[in-house]
Amino acid sequence: MDVFWVVYMAAIGAVLGSFYNVVGMRTPISEPFTTGRSHCPHCQRRLSGLDLIPVVSWLLLRGKCRTCGRAISPVYPLTEAVTAFLFAYSYYVFGFSxxxxxxxxxxxxxxxxxxxxxxxxxxxxxxxxxxxxxxxxxxxxxxxxxxxxxxxxxxxxxxxxxxxxxxxxxxxxxxxxxxxxxxxxxxxxxxxxxxxxxxxxxxxxxxxxxxxxxxxxxxxxxxxxxxxxxxxxxxxxxxxxxxxxxxxxxxxxxx
Ligand SMILES: [Zn+2]
Known part of the structure; x- marks a missing residue:
């Protein structure tokens, strides 16, 4: 078990978790997830790169939109954190197999x-x-x-x-x-x-x-x-x- 790869897998998991959130939210309503930038569901402001860092952005913004101050669902950072953990844990358990x-x-x-x-x-x-x-x-x-x-x-x-x-x-x-x-x-x-x-x-x-x-x-x-x-x-x-x-x-x- 290599610590570097555990951290690496966690990072990949966090980024993919962010993407899975979008897939999970857009697929049922047939909204394409490959086009259209992420935006605040309340004020429609487009999110910049700084708002899109998995888990970190939500914590820094204390769960509120930078512009309108409305709450951002904790489901986003939770999905990212859980996916990060599960990816790292999968590698921890199975290694490269x-x-x-x-x-x-x-x-x-x-x-x-x-x-x-x-x-x-x-x-x-x-x-x-x-x-x-x-x-x-x-x-x-x-x-x-x-x-x-x-x-x-x-x-x-x-x-x-x-x-x-x-x-x-x-x-x-x-x-x-x-x-x-x-x-x-x-x-x-x-x-x-x-x-x-x-x-x-x-x-x-x-x-x-x-x-x-x-x-x-x-x-x-x-x-x-x-x-x-x-x-x-x-x-x-x-x-x-x-x-x-x-x-x-x-x-x-x-x-
Ligand atoms: Zn907003």
Missing amino acids: AELAAALIFVSLLVIITVSDLYYYVIPDRVLIFFAVPVAAVRLVIAPLDPWWLAIAGAVIGFSLLYILAVISNGGMGGGDIKLYAVIGPVLGVTGTLLSLFFAALIGLTVSLVFLGRKMTRKTAVPFGPFIACGALIAYFWGEQFLVFYLETFLYSRL
Whole structure:
């Protein structure tokens, strides 16, 4: 592990995180993200280079627009910081290996759909289709699971379980969540897919109870994508350790 490369990956992650924010916010409303400079959503002032340094600009401006003084959503610096951390952590865990490619693609997908789901309650099909290609390349050729078909089994099981959940919850779970599993299932494999659902449900329930409890009715729309993203990342990076810890603590100790 080389400190230089950890810092380098964090910097790349911060810059890409800034870009993923734009992709996540513009794709659902079909606004092209390759044209049009970033601007303040309140006063429309175009942002200069100084306003576009990931995380740093937001902190220096104390979360307010330089011109109109209106609040800038903390989702921007959070997305940048989280992507920076996850890129650096991916390198820390996998080094320069084939699995690093899988990790970076996986992180990128999850960051983008989280932004879209938070802002618009939508996981765009176009993002999923775009990522389906590199995910297939990674899991079928570059960094296959052992055995390789666990990738396909993960997609089938994730998709099916979410489909059943959607039918049971009568629309509480969106179509985007179901399709998302067809793309993240191959990265996670079977065990990872099941663990990610477990973590997603746990986090979703906790957050709903703590933050939404008072004002929640049955009709309150809760974007489930961010919970799936958190669950998927925990399962991907720490799922194995969790299983070992769990089995050792609760099963083997009783034997
Ligand atoms: Zn402004």
